[in-house]
């Protein structure tokens with residue numbers, strides 16, 4: 629139950645996550661790929677970003693997995709139009725088969741829901757082919773620090789405290805340095821990790837309540853009887869209404885890039901450039917669609933403040 633999401637509600641409310649996902653997809657399109665890779669969308673949710681991934685890479689095979697049955701159901705409906713090029717399955721990322729068969733692991737807005745990143749990166753590393761790429765974004769560093777502090781204060785209130793006995797830490801928000809160390813320990817190379825502030829303004833109190841209930845605090849609300857949900861969300865909405873700007877969520881994303889070394893890399897016997905099988909450049913025609921999609925997102929639905937710059941500064945760790 630802890631893993632379940634309201635897939636239908638998430639699908640309607642997830643414009644911020646969708647927008648961030650499209651930006652990561654643009655980064656994937658900028659990489660030198662062959663164009664026929666096997667890509668894993670790790671934690672596909674309802675498949676909104678996955679659909680763009682499939683459109684952007686029309687000759688790639690995509691496996692879309694998620695731990696939540698409701699999310700997988702929504703994703704299955706959306707992605708069935710792509711036929712046998714895509715398979716959708718309910719899978720816990722920590723239980724991915726150890727097959728070394730994936731060329732690319734793509735993941736957006738997922739890793740912070742998994743506490744054990746050491747194990748996560750080990751599993752992802754094992755499921756990649758040699759030379760395979762991990763490109764991901766999740767919450768990191770000070771992500772939602774203000775909102776989390778306010779939520780913790782409400783959880784401690786007399787009317788709610790008894791419901792949160794034995795409450796486990798829910799999210800993992802590491803910074804880039806810790807993440808780079810973990811990736812390195814798992815065996816990855818060419819590691820880049822960097823934080824990217826992504827403050828997000830929701831349009832009104834009703835949307836704010838629905839958004840935080842569906843996208844952030846559903847594990848909290850599951851602990852409470854339904855008649856207390858409104859009381860729990862009320863002080864958070866009241867705080868947010870007084871902020872400047874009102875209903876701003878202090879999101880911060882952690883961007884991750886890493887590669888599984890090739891045997892050649894490990895033995896220092898690199899093939900000359902031009903003879904490497906990954907030296908084919910991306911088709912520039914593949915680049916335009918997600919940009920249009922991103923620009924087409926209605927700003928009156930969610931005024932998320934994402935500058936559409938080409939590159940943001942990555943902290944190069946190793």
Ligand SMILES: C[S@@+](CC[C@H](N)C(=O)[O-])C[C@H]1O[C@@H](n2cnc3c(N)ncnc32)[C@H](O)[C@@H]1O
Pocket residue numbers: 631633642645646649670671672673674675676677693694695696699719720721722735736737738741742
């Ligand atoms: C915020 S949603 C992001 C979904 C999608 N990637 C997007 O950008 O809209 C987080 C997703 O991570 C999934 N998730 C969390 N922990 C997971 C795990 N251990 N294995 C697989 N999926 C997981 C959740 O079920 C949920 O669908």
